[in-house]
Amino acid sequence: MLLTIETKRTYRIAAGIYFFIAGLTYSSWACRIHDLKAFFGLNNASLGSVLFALPVGLLLSLPVSGWLVTRAGSRKVLIAAGLLFPFFLCMIGLATQLWQLVGILFCFGFLNNVLEIAMNTQAVGIETLYQRSVMASFHGLWSLAGFAGVAAGTLAIGLKWPIWQHFGLIALLCWLLVFSSWKYLLPADEVQESPPLFAKPDGYLLRLGLIAFASLVTEGTMFDWSGVYFQKVVAVPEIFTTVGYIAFMATMAGGRFTADKLVTRLGTRRVLQYSGMTSTTGLLLAVCFPGMYTATLGFLLVGIGVSAVVPLVLALAGKSATLPPGVAIAAVSTVGFLGFLIGPPLIGFIAETTNLRWSFALIALLSFGTTLLAGGVDKATKRH
Known part of the structure; x- marks a missing residue:
């Protein structure tokens, strides 16, 4: 079935929103790291150890992310990750114990990559519809959202908002974006009943x-x-x-x-x-x-x-x-x-x-x- 230009554009805008959500959420977290360091009384070495939980979660999620997207489809995974990734941003702002922060950062890194794999899979499908390169523009939205996140974070710091309030407002915005766009995501991509969990690249x-x-x-x-x-x-x-x-x-x-x-x-x-x-x-x-x-x-x-x-x-x-x-x-x-x-x-x-x-x-x-x-x-x- 041939799709109209308007339909293709709708799919593209909807997928682009999730790139914006990913960039906004991650940059919002990054610009308050110094405040978290002060709140928990961490030195540089301790902060490095705590922050290591995030890339560990991201790395461990890599095979699982591909399996989930292939098993359930990028649309379902993208909607779930689009809700959960900002949720764990909220949890970072509510953490009061160091062990809580480490666990939440692990989940934050895990969900970050699930979102990344799902939204890039959607973008590949949309690029196929367009029959030309559009992938880079999606990642441009991620970078643009990064600037927006830093600007919002700078404002929040200037207004002396507590971290939980700043992160809560960012999460609320992200959830509104998810609810306004999920119906317009690309509905179908390749799904397998038993996809491989670990796949050796050729x-x-x-x-x-x-x-x-x-x-x-x-x-x-x-x-x-x-x-x-x-x-x-x-x-x-x-x-x-x-x-x-x-x-x-x-x-x-x-x-x-x-x-x-x-x-x-x-x-x-x-x-x-x-x-x-x-x-x-x-x-x-x-x-x-x-x-x-x-x-x-x-x-x-x-x-x-x-x-x-x-x-x-x-x-x-x-x-x-x-x-x-x-x-x-x-x-x-x-x-x-x-x-x-x-x-x-x-x-x-x-x-x-x-x-x-x-x-x-x-x-x-x-x-x-x-x-x-x-x-x-x-x-x-x-x-x-």
């Missing part, structure tokens, strides 16, 4: 996972170390320590809204190759010329370079001929997410033995892996 999916790994190593570095780099290496006044991070986030968001048009014109392989070269150039610029303006320009380039990689890789994974979309996306995400986990500690280890500039230089080399690995994407896609 060579094609492994290549995609490694491309995501190379990009997410860079993203993780930017998220966790950009401020430190500007403070320690660029040596800017304290008020400017976030300039690099803001530059990176701005171009990453903007790049995601323009990437789909570039894919239509240039093809996925070229966009991925140019992305790797751009992020590598940006990192090397910041390493070789660590001044205020050159480092900011470098971080702007890094944001452009990483913006499209993960969305395009997940879109390709969802079209795998060997695994259902949810399982394939989860398999690629598993490999890629390891880069997000490994990158920040790797930076710290190398910085401790040498210096921070050498750490960023190594990440630049790893980032170039996106360009090298993308060379075989077209050939692999033709076989699939």
